[in-house]
Amino acid sequence: MSRTLIHGNSPDVAAVSPARRNANWLFGMLFLLYMFDYLDRMVVASLFPFMKADLGLTDTQSGALVSAVYLSIVIFAFPASILVDRWSRKRSIGLMVGVWSVATGMCAFVAGFPHLIMARMFVGAGEAGYAPGGNALISAMYPQEKRSRMLGFWNAAIPLGSALGTGLGGVIAAKWGWRHAFGLVALPGLLVGLLFFFFARDYKTIELIKRSEDEKARRMSRRDILRQFTGTPTLLFTYLGFIGNTFMSTAFLTWLPTYLYRYAGVPEAQAGLRGGAVMLLALVGAPAGGILADAWIKKRRNARLLLPGISTILSSLVFFVAFAFTGGALQYALFLVGGVLAVVYVSGASAVTQDVVHPGLWAISYSICVVVQNFFGSSLGPLAVGAFSDAYGLRTAMILVPLVSFVGGIFFLIGSRFYVRDAAKVERVKIELED
16 A cells, blocks of 8 residues: 655645655665765775876876766766656666666776776766655655755765775775776675665656646646746755855865875875765764754754855865865864865755755756756866866865855855745645555
8 A cells, every 4th residue: 555745845734754664774775875876986086196107197187087977967967867756766776876886897997098087977877866866765755844854864975985985995906906996896886776676665756736826736837847946046046055065075075185195194095094084074964964954944944055054154164274274183173174064064955955846856856956066066176176286286276175165155045045935835745655
């Protein structure tokens, strides 16, 4: 028998969660897959010194290996999200995990930079729709009042996977070579992806129905769908806020190990571990951001964007001071504080992309966020730092990065002014789980 969940933003709407065992099992699988997503994505960052010596890569080429993934995500995220929303969440995700895992393994067999960057493009193609699909499933499986919290715990997989990638990559490369690092990290995700494909429980695809003022239901037109996004200022400013944050976080994830090696005298094998430790502390920031946003929203309706605005501005200031004015132990301590603050925004802001649109468009809403943040943020961050590093030095490049994040925080604060109005317009929709 199907279980029904009711999603909407009116005070009289109560979301009925499914069996806790099924929801928590599904959440655990989604968490592991998100962790392997970022592990496979970021393992290359700790391999830069090894590949530079073996393949003769420049800093610009090294940064491009990360940017290639995000550019590929930009290309494929929107069509992948349509499959997620209109076909199947679990089947789409299972297939995508297979693609990115195999592509990561292919990186172990490349002959040079052109082959390597092509393989990295396939990694991005596989990962393109995972974040939209995961957001949609979690939004369906848990009631709206817990949405920021659960998305916060889920997004903790990002720093965990990134830290494991940058940490383990350097250790494996130092012992067995950089090619083995790619091969070994590809296997776990592939196995979990197969389990998810065959055993995960999905919700039934939601019809795109719009109700008029007299409560008559009709199918949404393309214009109605377009206005869900272009006519919702909260979404537009949230997307812009994501750009600043992902520019900074991806740039630091990519280049912090190299910075520590060049400027702090940290050995190559340990630089990845030290850099990964900074981002690992985001394990505290993402869940804390979700818990705080869900608690504050009971008193302040627009808290899911106010908190991201405040935390983003604070994190950008911490990193700017660290790179511009400090060094040694104090600098690394500020890196650790910044690592906590840098992802506080993601829980509330991710929930907002689901709060203010029709539930049948959840994956598409987040895919637009993915496209925007990756095209203007994540794909440009590593490449821009690499280019500035070649021209002016890596330290100068890292000083400038937090300024972009600061602007992102301002956009979140502006978006918070529209949240209450936009959330009130969302349709009440029944969601049924598959048998």
